[in-house]
Amino acid sequence: MPSNRVIVALDYANKNEALNLVNQLDASQCKLKVGKELFAIAGPQIVETFVARGFDVFLDLKYHDIPNTVAMACKAAANMGVWMVNVHAMGGAKMISLAKEAIVNSSHQPILTAVTVLTSFDQDQLASIGLSGTIEQNVVRLAKLARDAGADGVVCSALEVAVLRSEIGKDFCLVTPGIRPAGSAVNDQNRIMTPAEAMAAGSDYLVIGRPITQAKDPLASLIAINESLG
Numbered sequence: 726m727p728s729n730r731v732i733v734a735l736d737y738a739n740k741n742e743a744l745n746l747v748n749q750l751d752a753s754q755c756k757l758k759v760g761k762e763l764f765a766i767a768g769p770q771i772v773e774t775f776v777a778r779g780f781d782v783f784l785d786l787k788y789h790d791i792p793n794t795v796a797m798a799c800k801a802a803a804n805m806g807v808w809m810v811n812v813h814a815m816g817g818a819k820m821i822s823l824a825k826e827a828i829v830n831s832s833h834q835p836i837l838t839a840v841t842v843l844t845s846f847d848q849d850q851l852a853s854i855g856l857s858g859t860i861e862q863n864v865v866r867l868a869k870l871a872r873d874a875g876a877d878g879v880v881c882s883a884l885e886v887a888v889l890r891s892e893i894g895k896d897f898c899l900v901t902p903g904i905r906p907a908g909s910a911v912n913d914q915n916r917i918m919t920p921a922e923a924m925a926a927g928s929d930y931l932v933i934g935r936p937i938t939q940a941k942d943p944l945a946s947l948i949a950i951n952e953s954l955g
């Protein structure tokens with residue numbers, strides 16, 4: 726039975742709102758995702774606060790830069806005690822392998838995941854940056870590149886999980902956003918699955934934001950989602 730598979734996306738432009746939400750959550754029932762917006766406002770301190778409270782923190786900064794810079798950034802993230810850190814697979818094999826090396830040589834070793842193709846991309850946008858083939862072909866190619874360079878997994882759409890499991894196997898961490906419990910608002914997501922569907926498809930972790938953060942009772946919403954994972 727899956728446990729602690731939900732990563733709550735703390736998409737807030739205000740430090741206190743994030744802290745208010747986290748005060749209502751329980752570290753044994755979820756992990757937390759700190760992205761670029763909250764990190765730009767509240768910095769390493771808020772990450773360290775969550776880690777000190779016992780939460781696993783996914784630092785979602787999607788690093789993409791020259792290999793040395795990304796490696797040093799991953800080292801800094803590792804030293805904050807985060808559970809997961811990520812890079813863009815399009816940064817290439819050398820960038821990913823140096824990032825992995827920096828993590829392996831750190832005293833604390835977060836899981837390293839890579840973003841393949843952003844889910845906001847459609848076929849036209851992919852072609853406009855010079856990439857041929859379908860989105861799925863590019864996702865699979867970049868996921869294999871990331872795996873071969875030492876990444877532990879990828880962030881992908883739940884709709885891509887089945888093909889990635891068949892092409893890459895089970896020992897590869899698949900983290901999926903775009904999750905909506907049955908009956909909840911879709912918001913701006915397009916390609917969605919329910920938590921249970923995404924787990925059944927083979928996701929390891931579900932990134933869920935608004936269905937929890939904007940619920941009247943966030944902990945109750947989280948508990949209901951966890952129960953639906955049965």
Ligand code: C5P
Nearest residue numbers: 734736843844902903914932933934935
């Ligand atoms: O509120 P919601 O559940 O839609 O939040 C989803 C989270 O996952 C947000 O933090 C969003 O930035 C992130 N995300 C996504 N799609 C991706 C990658 C990340 O929705 N492909």
